[in-house]
Amino acid sequence: xxxxxxxxxxxxxxxxxxxxxxxxxxxxxxxxxxxxxxxxxxxxxxxxxxxxxxxxxxxxxxxxxxxxxxxxxxxxxxxxxxxxxxxxxxxxxxxxxxxxxxxxxxxxxxxxxxxxxxxxxxxxxxxxxxxxxxxxxxxxxxxxxxxxxxxxxxxxxxxxxxxxxxxxxxxxxxxxxxxxxxxxxxxxxxxxxxxxxxxxxxxxxxxxxxxxxxxxxxxxxxxxxxxxxxxxxxxxxxxxxxxxxxxxxxxxxxxxxxxx
Amino acid sequence: xxxxxxxxxxxxxxxxxxxxxxxxxxxxxxxxxxxxxxxxxxxxxxxxxxxxxxxxxxxxxxxxxxxxxxxxxxxxxxxxxxxxxxxxxxxxxxxxxxxxxxxxxxxxxxxxxxxxxxxxxxxxxxxxxxxxxxxxxxxxxxxxxxxxxxxxxxxxxxxxxxxxxxxxxxxxxxxxxxxxxxxxxxxxxxxxxxxxxxxxxxxxxxxxxxxxxxxxxxxxxxxxxxxxxxxxxxxxxxxxxxxxxxxxxxxxxxxxxxxxxxxxxxxxxxxxx
Numbered sequence: 001x002x003x004x005x006x007x008x009x010x011x012x013x014x015x016x017x018x019x020x021x022x023x024x025x026x027x028x029x030x031x032x033x034x035x036x037x038x039x040x041x042x043x044x045x046x047x048x049x050x051x052x053x054x055x056x057x058x059x060x061x062x063x064x065x066x067x068x069x070x071x072x073x074x075x076x077x078x079x080x081x082x083x084x085x086x087x088x089x090x091x092x093x094x095x096x097x098x099x100x101x102x103x104x105x106x107x108x109x110x111x112x113x114x115x116x117x118x119x120x121x122x123x124x125x126x127x128x129x130x131x132x133x134x135x136x137x138x139x140x141x142x143x144x145x146x147x148x149x150x151x152x153x154x155x156x157x158x159x160x161x162x163x164x165x166x167x168x169x170x171x172x173x174x175x176x177x178x179x180x181x182x183x184x185x186x187x188x189x190x191x192x193x194x195x196x197x198x199x200x201x202x203x204x205x206x207x208x209x210x211x212x213x214x215x216x217x218x219x220x221x222x223x224x225x226x227x228x229x230x231x232x233x234x235x236x237x238x239x240x241x242x243x244x245x246x247x248x249x250x251x252x253x254x255x256x257x258x259x260x
Numbered sequence: 261x262x263x264x265x266x267x268x269x270x271x272x273x274x275x276x277x278x279x280x281x282x283x284x285x286x287x288x289x290x291x292x293x294x295x296x297x298x299x300x301x302x303x304x305x306x307x308x309x310x311x312x313x314x315x316x317x318x319x320x321x322x323x324x325x326x327x328x329x330x331x332x333x334x335x336x337x338x339x340x341x342x343x344x345x346x347x348x349x350x351x352x353x354x355x356x357x358x359x360x361x362x363x364x365x366x367x368x369x370x371x372x373x374x375x376x377x378x379x380x381x382x383x384x385x386x387x388x389x390x391x392x393x394x395x396x397x398x399x400x401x402x403x404x405x406x407x408x409x410x411x412x413x414x415x416x417x418x419x420x421x422x423x424x425x426x427x428x429x430x431x432x433x434x435x436x437x438x439x440x441x442x443x444x445x446x447x448x449x450x451x452x453x454x455x456x457x458x459x460x461x462x463x464x465x466x467x468x469x470x471x472x473x474x475x476x477x478x479x480x481x482x483x484x485x486x487x488x489x490x491x492x493x494x495x496x497x498x499x500x501x502x503x504x505x506x507x508x509x510x511x512x513x514x515x516x517x518x519x520x521x522x523x524x525x526x527x528x529x530x531x532x533x
Contacts, residue, residue, distance in 0.1 A: 038284030039291050047291075048298035055299035059306055079332040086328050087319075093328075097310025101325075105306055107347045118382075118403055121391030125269040128383035135379050145345050158333035159342035162458060167351070171369045186506065187335065223280055224291075228391035235276030 033220075040226035046120075047224065049113040054212065056106040060144075063099040064201060071151065073197035075190045078153035103145055110138050122225040130218040137211050140204050147200035150193065161188060161196075269389060335511045349417025350410050375406075428455035428468060435466055441526035446488075450523025453516055457509070466530065480529025492521030 022028040070089055072081040085092040114134060117123055123131035150161040165188070169179035184191030226235070262270070285291075309325065316323025320330055344352050354367035378385070386399060393400055432451045436442040441451075454460075460468055464477040481491075496517055498506040509517070 035288035035292075036286045038280050039287050040280050041283055041285050043291055043294075045294060045298070048294050051295040052298045052302045055302045056306070059303060075333070079329070082329055083319075086314075093314045094307070094310055097313050098306050101309035101313065102306045104346065105302065105309075109302070115403075115407075118399070119393055121393075121396070121399075123383045124386070124389065124391065125383075126273055131383050132380055135376070139376070142347060145347060149345050152329055153333045154330040155333055155340050156330045156343060158335070159340050160344040163342040163352070164344060164348070166458065167355070167368045170365050172365060175369070186508065187511075223277065226276070226280075228393065235272045235279060237272075237275070 037220065037223075039224045040230065042227060042230050043224055044227055046116045047227075049109060049116050050219070053106065053109040053113050054216075056102055056109050057208065057212065059098060059102045060106055061205065063095045063102065064205070066095050067099055068201060073151070073194050075153060075193055078151065078193060082152045082154075103148065107141060107145060110134075110141055114138065120225050120228055127218070127222055127225070130215060130222070133211055133215045133218070137208060137215065140208050140211065144200060144204045144208070147196045147204065150196045151200065153193065158188065161192070265387065265389075272389060336513050336516065346414070346418065349415075350413035351417075353413045353417035353420060428460060431455065431466075431468060438466060438530045439527050441523070444522065444526055446519050446522040447526040448523075450516075450519035450521070450526075453512070453520055454523055457512065465527075478524065478527060480527065482525040482527040483529050486525070488518065488521035488525040490521070491524040492517045495520055495524075 018028060067085065070081060070085050070092065072078055082096070085096050087093070089095075117131065117134065146164055149164075150157045165179050165182050168182060169175050171178065182192065182195065184195050313323065313325040314328070317326065317328050320327045351368070351372060354371060358367035386396075388396075390396055429452050432448065432455060433442075435451055436448055441447040454465070459465075459478075464479070466479050494501055494503075495509045495512075497508050497510065499508070509520075512520070
């Protein structure tokens with residue numbers, strides 16, 4: 001008896017910080033729900049693409065912060081600071097390399113994640129909004145790619161941006177104004193660079209983080225889609241006398257289901 | 261009163277919630293386990309690419325994955341082939357399909373915008389409840405078509421060797437014929453520079469160029485015989501001639517500016533007859 005009372009005391013002591021936080025925020029219950037909510041029994045590997053995309057974004061955010069510590073957004077010094085990061089800073093080549101290649105992976109993973117969503121029909125009721133948020137994430141992600149490409153201030157970067165800004169200029173009505181705004185002057189120079197830099201590291205990441213937050217809130221709220229070939233019930237109409245469990249999917253559905 | 265479709269959708273979602281509640285598995289540790297493995301793979305691939313990039317390349321010398329950086333940006337270069345990041349190749353190639361300038365807007369803005377509208381509108385275009393792929397033939401065919409065409413355009417963009425500037429540069433012989441400065445090497449060099457330096461992003465020359473920024477047509481700019489030096493100094497600093505819209509092109513360097521001046525002075529307007 002005494003032992004179990006001691007044990008209870010120990011447990012209470014161990015959980016005290018958690019209780020302290022919970023009493024003041026009420027967040028613990030939410031985190032518990034997040035972790036221990038049920039997902040369909042047959043989710044598969046394709047459905048890890050979303051979290052893989054998030055991982056790629058986190059790699060970009062982390063490496064980006066460290067690059068920003070050494071990068072100088074000025075046409076006279078940008079190129080030299082990139083050389084300095086690549087050649088002199090401890091592990092600078094790794095951080096820069098991860099940022100460069102992580103960008104491509106982030107984009108590829110977004111496309112794959114979108115393809116999976118499309119194949120699974122996971123954009124249908126009630127998840128339409130989440131599909132739209134995803135498209136916005138794709139657009140902001142590609143805008144990140146466009147603005148980040150200029151920052152090394154080498155030939156590749158400079159001329160690709162010249163072409164990119166000229167593309168913007170061809171848009172009807174808003175095009176020339178957009179190009180003027182991006183370029184920030186008569187030709188691509190220091191105003192362009194600082195503009196691209198602030199868009200790249202402040203505006204777009206902020207937008208992406210907000211969108212990711214909403215995106216994941218909706219995933220948790222609406223639940224993870226079960227694969228369309230699911231043999232588990234997950235939303236199928238129940239038939240009288242059908243065997244339950246794993247054989248549910250083998251039951252031929254009534255004809256009315258076919259034509260919807 | 262909700263429609264029949266709405267009611268069915270709601271009922272199906274309600275059943276889904278109940279089923280997952282009853283038969284699902286907890287997110288932690290089951291799904292998290294898979295997610296973690298996948299995330300580790302992603303990070304490993306990123307690190308692997310960074311290492312291969314650094315180990316095989318040396319400064320501006322490309323390795324397996326390209327150079328660590330190219331030469332420092334030089335706005336005065338006239339022969340650099342611009343190349344965007346790979347995920348813009350498809351857009352980049354659309355430019356070449358649509359001939360500058362009348363229809364280029366279709367390629368740069370029209371088609372991408374249309375695709376984006378379709379993408380955003382997808383859940384509202386396809387409102388059936390059916391999720392099995394083989395029973396969604398339209399969706400399946402559309403997806404395959406989009407993937408294949410984006411793939412082809414990206415591949416074409418990756419292997420394309422000419423850029424917009426060089427395409428315009430190909431018109432230089434025709435210009436020199438029409439204007440009659442083929443025998444003047446300085447003017448021909450200036451014409452090439454004119455084609456490649458983005459002058460045609462604002463100006464029009466013999467029907468080429470954008471002209472959507474209100475900049476004048478330069479086909480007959482040399483008709484007043486003001487001399488090459490006048491143009492050279494104008495382009496060096498347009499502001500001193502009261503032109504506050506056009507920027508200075510002094511960065512092109514003296515020799516290039518002299519050639520450009522010779523070319524503009526030689527542009528008397530296409531010969532009649």
